[in-house]
Amino acid sequence: MKKPVIALLILPFLFFVSSCNRGKAADEVNGNEKKQTKQLDTIVKKTALTIDTVDYNKRMVAMSNNDTTGRWPVKAPYPLPGALLPYNRIIAYYGNLYSTRMGILGELPRNQMIKKLQGEIAKWQVADPTVKTIPALHYIAVTAQGAPGKDNKHRMRMPFKQIDTILSWAKPINALVFLDIQVGHSTVKAEVAELEKYLSLPNVHLGIDPEFSMKNGERPGSKIGHFTAADINDAIDILANIVRKNKLTPKVLVVHRFTQGMVKKYKEIKTVPEVQIVMDMDGFGDKVLKKDSYRSYIYREPVQFTGFKLFYKNDIRKNWVMYTPAELMKFTPKPVYIQYQ
Structure with a gap:
């Protein structure tokens, strides 16, 4: 640039x-x-129409938390002006309105959920006052299914009225909205294209979940699926085109990951000024396991930015203790996207 x-x-x-x-x-x-x-x-x-590159570079170094290996910060094109990262830390509540088991977003009544989210945001702002903390509602807009369905794709697209509901919930608290897709036997390209009218809105971003991408016809949930760089690049291409066509600020793309095999050929994932990629450490378990997973699959295979997922229930089973914001700020690199399920 x-x-x-x-x-x-x-x-x-x-x-x-x-x-x-x-x-x-x-x-x-x-x-x-x-x-x-x-x-x-x-x-x-x-x-x-360019960003302050000196300020951006300083923030990227700070996010890298004194990494000495050369992996972080990742060398990538500067983003378009108005980029959310690394200027903000996104705190997201995840779920689906049809299920109380898929995440906090669908588990609690709206007002109770928003109050709890705002409490988490306040904690993160204290943990790192150098970065603004902002809210997000991360809604599963396409869910993988055990049954094949009418088109044999093993996925169900949520009605647009539910996405409209999430948008209405987000507006009073000035929250971002993420639409998440679990493709089943479908493809990233096909499912993201169906959501273009929503992704064309300035505050709507995207999440994609390799866990339920079944390349060889397996039933979703029977094994852990995967995305290749080509799948992820399909999402990036669509988002970049939406940004250019609608003259928007950059979109954020969250890619969930908790195993080595869930993302293949990570070095071939493209970075462009229109899209900011977050590799989100998505597994649950005790602190040792989660830290090891973050280091093995997120830190050692750098793409651009990192995220970390916290489970209100599954991270406290068997006398486990959930990570605090202060503890996660010691990670290298510091996650800029935090998701609660």
Whole structure:
């Protein structure tokens, strides 16, 4: 991306060209000057649409938490202006309105759920006051199914009226909305395309779940599925096109992961200015297991940003204790997306 200094470098050149034209007719000179002024205005407008790269780099280093291996921060194109990351930490409640078992978002009544979410946001803001903490509702818009269904895809698309409900819940608290897809026997490309009208809204982002992507016809839930880089790149391409077409700020793409095999060929996942990728450590268990998983599959296979999932119930089984915000701030890199289920 062009940096703001380019306008300063071009300016002397424009004045030089203008001085070379002094011997020409006045109308020609005036015409050239108008053309040069227009060119300069174009350059200034373009450079005004870039981010403060110095500030961005500092934030990325801080997020990397003094990593010395060279993995973090990841080298990637600078994002478009208005990017959420690394300027914010997203705290999301996950679930589905048809189920009280799929997550906190569908388990509690609306007002109780929002109050609890705001309490978590406050805790995270105290744990890291250098980064603004913002709320999100992460809604499972496509759920994997054990039964094949009418089209034999082993997935169910939620009615749009439910997405509309989530949007209405998000508005009063200025929350982001994530639409999550479990493809079953379908594809990322097919399912994301169905949600384009919602993804074209400025505050709506995307989550994709490899666990239920069954490449060889297995029943979802019978084994852990996977995405390849090509699957993830399909989502990135669609999101990037939506951003460009609608002149939006960058979209956030959350990819869930808790095993080595869930994401294949991670080095081939593309990074573009229009999309910010979060690899979300999605497993439950005791602290030792979760930290080891984060280090093995998220830290050691860097893509761009990282997330961490916390389970209100499954992380406290067998006398386990759930991680606190302060403890997770010691991780390398620091997760910028936190999901509660």
